[in-house]
Amino acid sequence: MCACGFVGGSLLKKRILVAAVVVALMGFAAYAALFIAPTESKMGTIQRIFYLHAPSGMVALLSFFVCFVGNLAYVFKRQPKWDWLGVSAAEVGMAFCTVLILTGPIWAHPVWGIWWTWDARLTLTFVLWLLYTSYLLLRTLVEDPGRRALFSAIYGIFAFLDVPLVYGSIRWWRTQHPQPVIMGGAGSGLEPTMRKVFWFWVLNLVILMIFLIRERYALEAMREEVQSLEREAEAA
Amino acid sequence: MALLSNTAVLLGKELRTEFRSRELLTTTVVFILTIVVLFSFTFDPSVSESRRFGPGLLWLAFLFAASLMLQPCFLREQNNDTLSALRLSVNDPFAIFLAKLAANTLFLLFTQVLLLPVFSILYNVPVLATFPRLVLVMFMGSLGLSVTGTALSAISAQARMRELLLPLLLLPLLTPVLIASTEATAALLVPNPAMRWDWLGFLLAFDVVFLTALWLFGEYLLEE
Numbered sequence: 059m060c061a062c063g064f065v066g067g068s069l070l071k072k073r074i075l076v077a078a079v080v081v082a083l084m085g086f087a088a089y090a091a092l093f094i095a096p097t098e099s100k101m102g103t104i105q106r107i108f109y110l111h112a113p114s115g116m117v118a119l120l121s122f123f124v125c126f127v128g129n130l131a132y133v134f135k136r137q138p139k140w141d142w143l144g145v146s147a148a149e150v151g152m153a154f155c156t157v158l159i160l161t162g163p164i165w166a167h168p169v170w171g172i173w174w175t176w177d178a179r180l181t182l183t184f185v186l187w188l189l190y191t192s193y194l195l196l197r198t199l200v201e202d203p204g205r206r207a208l209f210s211a212i213y214g215i216f217a218f219l220d221v222p223l224v225y226g227s228i229r230w231w232r233t234q235h236p237q238p239v240i241m242g243g244a245g246s247g248l249e250p251t252m253r254k255v256f257w258f259w260v261l262n263l264v265i266l267m268i269f270l271i272r273e274r275y276a277l278e279a280m281r282e283e284v285q286s287l288e289r290e291a292e293a294a
Numbered sequence: 295m296a297l298l299s300n301t302a303v304l305l306g307k308e309l310r311t312e313f314r315s316r317e318l319l320t321t322t323v324v325f326i327l328t329i330v331v332l333f334s335f336t337f338d339p340s341v342s343e344s345r346r347f348g349p350g351l352l353w354l355a356f357l358f359a360a361s362l363m364l365q366p367c368f369l370r371e372q373n374n375d376t377l378s379a380l381r382l383s384v385n386d387p388f389a390i391f392l393a394k395l396a397a398n399t400l401f402l403l404f405t406q407v408l409l410l411p412v413f414s415i416l417y418n419v420p421v422l423a424t425f426p427r428l429v430l431v432m433f434m435g436s437l438g439l440s441v442t443g444t445a446l447s448a449i450s451a452q453a454r455m456r457e458l459l460l461p462l463l464l465l466p467l468l469t470p471v472l473i474a475s476t477e478a479t480a481a482l483l484v485p486n487p488a489m490r491w492d493w494l495g496f497l498l499a500f501d502v503v504f505l506t507a508l509w510l511f512g513e514y515l516l517e518e
Contacts, residue, residue, distance in 0.1 A: 220469075
């Protein structure tokens with residue numbers, strides 16, 4: 059059960075090494091987006107934010123899927139580790155989702171002339187952000203650890219089931235009302251270097267996601283251990 | 295079939311409890327009426343504007359009302375210490391959910407049917423010609439509200455800040471219901487009304503997805 063690894067020098071060293079590799083990869087990705095990828099002819103430099111923006115969306119969805127898997131496994135297996143996976147993935151997904159929501163308007167304002175539009179994808183992202191905020195809030199409001207894990211797992215399952223329905227309804231509704239600005243599919247018709255940089259970013263953010271979920275999971279495991287030690291100390 | 299007969303008995307109990315006091319229905323009707331009146335100050339309530347904003351404000355009022363109305367659903371059992379007895383009385387805990395969500399759907403539908411003519415008079419939107427079809431849309435929408443709301447009220451009843459938590463958990467989840475019900479209602483309030491079967495099908499899909507989820511996971515929400 060112990061996934062902690064906060065004792066013992068070699069494990070700590072390994073974690074620092076992994077963190078260094080992730081930071082180096084992110085540094086190189088930033089360099090690739092700023093200097094290797096060619097400047098887009100119409101939008102100019104601002105288009106470079108796309109290398110962070112679009113992959114963040116993909117990785118946020120992937121994290122929420124990992125959270126869903128953790129939730130399902132918790133409901134059926136009732137092992138705390140699945141709850142830790144659920145909360146870790148939800149928090150990491152929220153981080154990427156926040157990056158997505160913040161980088162979008164930064165790009166949209168110079169290109170579309172507006173900060174925000176209620177287009178299907180933007181609206182879905184916002185609703186997704188609200189759903190997982192509620193998931194994390196719920197966790198802070200239930201005292202008993204077993205109940206907290208179970209309730210949040212079931213809410214997480216409901217939230218994830220809702221995602222295709224939300225997207226379907228918004229898309230259906232918005233396509234019937236013509237929209238001034240509709241983006242083409244991500245990665246469609248990209249120039250070859252741009253495509254390489256884009257997929258490098260996707261890969262990088264997936265690595266970052268795994269790294270962050272692992273770290274957050276270890277923290278949750280540590281927290282659990284501290285709490286059980288506290289209970290033991292109180293009992294003694 | 296035991297499930298259905300158990301559900302029927304429990305539904306009878308839910309309805310009896312409510313009709314003894316009628317607290318829930320009275321407060322919900324007054325609450326929705328208040329919102330509908332307050333909304334008239336936020337835009338110019340002429341006929342054309344009302345047709346544009348009316349369906350949305352009506353459903354928003356229903357959503358808010360539902361998120362408050364569903365609070366006591368499990369809280370009442372918890373306060374009276376009757377949840378364990380309820381659980382012992384049936385083999386399949388799904389019957390408890392089915393009865394509660396059926397009762398909630400009926401309560402919601404009742405308030406909607408009561409308030410629709412009032413809305414029609416206040417905002418000059420005729421509803422008489424399309425009334426049966428509007429009731430069908432309201433039923434499908436209410437079912438969606440009740441299925442998700444009943445499940446989540448079992449969660450919020452056992453949490454802190456429950457009065458705020460239930461709307462917070464429920465409202466983002468209900469985005470598809472709000473869109474589909476509003477669109478279907480709007481299509482029935484225009485001068486040439488038409489039934490939007492596509493949106494009704496969408497509501498049906500929502501109801502089926504969450505009813506299945508409740509059937510699969512509901513029993514875990516009632517664990518000791």
